[in-house]
Amino acid sequence: MSESAVRFPAEWEPQSAILIAWPTEDTDWAARLGEVEDTYIALVAAITRFQPVVICVPDEDVQSYAFVRLASNRIDMDRVRFVEAAYDDTWLRDSGPITLRGESGFRLNDFRFTGWGGKFDASRDDRLVGHLHGAGVFAESSERREIDFALEGGAIETDGAGTLLTTWRCLHERHPDVARETLTAQLSDWLAQDRVLWLDHGYLEGDDTDAHIDTLARFAPDDAIVFQACDDPSDPHHVELKAMADEIAALRTRDGQPYRLFPLPWPQPILDDGRRLAASYANYLIVNGAVLMPAYGDPADDAAAAVLAQAHPGREIVQVPCRPLIWQNGSLHCITMQLPQGLLRA
DSSP, X not given: OOGGGXXXXXXXXXXXXXXXXXXXXXXXXXXXXXXXXXXHXXXXXXXXXXXXXXXXXXXXXXXXXXXXXXXXXXXXXXXXXXXXXOOSOOOHHHHSOEEEEOSSSEEEEEEEOOHHHHXXXXXXXXXXXXXXXXXTOBOTTEEEEEEEEEOOGGGEEEOSSSEEEEEHHHHHHXXXXXXXXXXXXXXXXXHTOSEEEEEOOOOOTTOOSSSOGGGTEEEETTTEEEEEOOOOTTSTTHHHHHHHHHHHHHOBOTTSOBOEEEEEOOOXXXXXXXXXXXXXXXXXXXXXXXEEEEEOSOTHHHHHHHHHHHHSXXXXXXXXXXXXXXXXXXXXGGGOEEEETTOXXX
C-alpha cells in the first residue's frame, strides 16, 4: 500500500459498522452486569437505527444469550453480526483496530495494548485485532500492521485531514523516556499525519487512562473542536480544565485561524461509595447520520445535546444512558470502535 495514499479518516466519515464486545461475568462488569447490559442494549438499539454493529462474544452461549436480550428489545437483528473472540474486557476503543484508508484498501494498525500502562491484565485484548483479522471480519483489501508501541485509540483524535490531537500526560506516561519530538514523528509516521497538536492540561477524576483525549476534546467538521468545560469554580477540575480551554483556544488550524470552539456543560459530581466518577460529555460516538452521546441523568444532559447539535449539524443527537459505564472509569466512546465504510467484509 502506497504510503502517500494512506489516510486516517475522521470519525464523522461514512462507516461500515461499530465494533463492540458484549459484557460478561468474566469481565470487570460482573458485579453490576445487569445495569451494564441494559446500557449495551440501549447502545445497540441506537446504533442499529443507523448502521450495523459487530459484537464480539467469547462463546456460543453468550452469543445466544445476547441475541435473545437484543431481539426481545425489538432491535433489528439483520443489522447485528456476532463474532467469537477472546477478550479481557470491553474497552474496544483501546484494543480495537486503528484503521487507515488507502487507495485500494485498509491498513489495520495493531498497536500494543498494555491495559493502560500495565494497570490491568490485557493479554487477550492485545491479541484481539489479530484474531478478528484472521477470522475474516474485515475486507480482503485490509492488511494488519503490528506496531510494537503502546497506544490506545482513545488517546488520539484526527480531523481526517492530517491533524492529530492528543495529550502529553497519556503519551508521556506510556513512554516516559521518549521525547515529545520523537513521539510527534512516530505518531505522524504511523498514523499518516503531518501535524500533531498536544494538550498539556486536562484530566478527570476517576479516569485511569491518564487523560485520554476522547474524554476531553474532540474534533468536529469544518475546523471545530468540542471540549469538556467546567464552569464551577468550586470544583477541583476547574483550574485544570480552564487551562485546557485556554490551550485549545490558542490552537490554530492548518490555515492559521482559530478553531471554532464548542464547550460542553459540566455535569454534577457523580460519586460511588465516595469515589468521584469520570463523567464526560466529550466521550460521544459519531455514527452515520447521528451522534450518540452519553447521558448521566443530569440536568446538563439536554444542554450537552444542544451543543453537539451545533457542532455536528445535520445529525440526530441520541442520548444513551451511560451512568453504569463510568463505574468502571469509561463511557460511550470508550466501549466502541468505528469501522470505516468498506472495511467490514460483506
